Amino acid sequence: MNEGPVRVRVRQKVASAQNGTRPASPASEAAASPAGVDLGELDGYIGFNLRIAQDASFRSFTREAGQQGLEPGQFAALAIIGHNPGIGQGELGQAIARDKSSITPVVQKLQRLGLIERRQSEEDKRRIHLYLTGPGKERLAQLSRHAEAHDRKLDEIVGDAKPKFLELLKSIADALG
Amino acid sequence: MNEGPVRVRVRQKVASAQNGTRPASPASEAAASPAGVDLGELDGYIGFNLRIAQDASFRSFTREAGQQGLEPGQFAALAIIGHNPGIGQGELGQAIARDKSSITPVVQKLQRLGLIERRQSEEDKRRIHLYLTGPGKERLAQLSRHAEAHDRKLDEIVGDAKPKFLELLKSIADALG
């Protein structure tokens, strides 16, 4: 199954990459592989390649849209609130696969930035409904443009295989989630 | 381009997932989407779907192999050292797209666990060569079995499309990294 060493192409400057893990800071180092390192079995693993692709995508997104302030996760939260006005925090958490305690700081930050509004439910006072504010809608539109530009790059790489590619990614999330 | 609300299937128990980002703790919550949340534009983004798939894969890996002690990132480091005996820390960092300062604690931990040995270079005393120890090789073999079992699940989902799928993931990492 292993047809000899799998060596990775050298990266000249080792530019910033982007990932699916979370960088704490703006720029970074390294891309996805260095000078002649044998990845061995890892090279054929879907899991490993999923990781480096996501890592690259995330860093690239942050590198560009990060200047605008928000990161992929916050963009996702904003987009979901925009598409689901009045959604509760718990539901939002489920949508992005995060615990409710991880959602609290996210929505607090979005609120602090004036991008969302939080209204206590009338019927069930435990619940808080989330809505985009005017500035929130603008920001979402702005970030959407960035996200689209970013995804266009991915579209170019994936080409015609996009529908199948997306289907596979969704199947993975669905089956292992 | 948007053909109406994209609603996600309900997840009964909201089991643990696994991802490409890093969970700080063992188990977790949420999978990738909740009861009837409209993901809107996100649903069609490669970047977003890459994220949720990687998240699911990572959590699934950790959920099982995590019991054995090491996480995906450490497994990757171990595998790379195994395939590149004598590799330096900087090179290892490049291979997994991390700064050298992020590598130090990783290799220190692996050393503390007795899984790797670090030898100062004779020719260039600044460099440190990394090697697996006997226990390190055993552990790697053990983790490889877990990783393979994990990847077999992914293989089943991806099926015949695997070569193309891997190629696309590598292209993404390569183009955006």
Added chain:
DNA sequence: TATTGTTATACTCTATAACTATA
């Protein structure tokens, strides 16, 4: 009792910058 959200806490991962020791 169960659920929604908050808080306190803790831990992982990561990077930047400054540093040591080599080269």
Added chain:
DNA sequence: TATAGTTATAGAGTATAACAATA
């Protein structure tokens, strides 16, 4: 001056557990 690795520090992201308010 430049490079390999370390340390100090800081910050993002995440979760668990305990809690308050409400149902």
